[in-house]
Amino acid sequence: MEPSFYDQVYEIVRLIPKGRVTSYGAIAKSLGAGSSSRLVGYAMNNAHGILPKIPAHRVVNRNGLLTGKFHFSPPALMQQLLENEGLVIIEDKIQGFKAHFWDPATEL
Numbered sequence: 001m002e003p004s005f006y007d008q009v010y011e012i013v014r015l016i017p018k019g020r021v022t023s024y025g026a027i028a029k030s031l032g033a034g035s036s037s038r039l040v041g042y043a044m045n046n047a048h049g050i051l052p053k054i055p056a057h058r059v060v061n062r063n064g065l066l067t068g069k070f071h072f073s074p075p076a077l078m079q080q081l082l083e084n085e086g087l088v089i090i091e092d093k094i095q096g097f098k099a100h101f102w103d104p105a106t107e108l
Contacts, residue, residue: 005031005033005036005039005043006042006043006046009027009031009040009043010047010050010054012027012030012031012108013027013044013047013054013055013056013058013059014052014053015104015107015108016058016059016102016104017102018085019085019086019087019100020058020100020101020102021058021059021064021087021094021100021101021102022058022059022060022102022103022104023059023060023061023062024037024038024041024044024059024060024061024062025037025062026062026101026103026104026105027040027059027104028040029105030103030104030108037062040059041067041068044056044059044068044071045068045071048071055081056068056071057072057077057078057081057082058102060094060097063093063097064093064094064101065092065093065094066078066079066082066092066093066094069092079092082094
């Protein structure tokens, strides 16, 4: 049986190195579903509690904004996890986003 779209998303997210981030759209594009970034977001919303663990905190919007933070409990947890990996976040935005961006289409 072929893995579901969500399972394919989770496989990619598990590969994002510590201290790096990617975007919903980059994941969708790497799966050949470039217009499905919202579906990637839904997958991230459902990632909590799945094992092996999904580092959903490493998936942000295309501008480096922590748009998924309200799906963490507490919402500040997403920022805390990223800062623990060495990223600097100011006003919910990753500083130096391009330098920390991991593109699954070119990295895999």
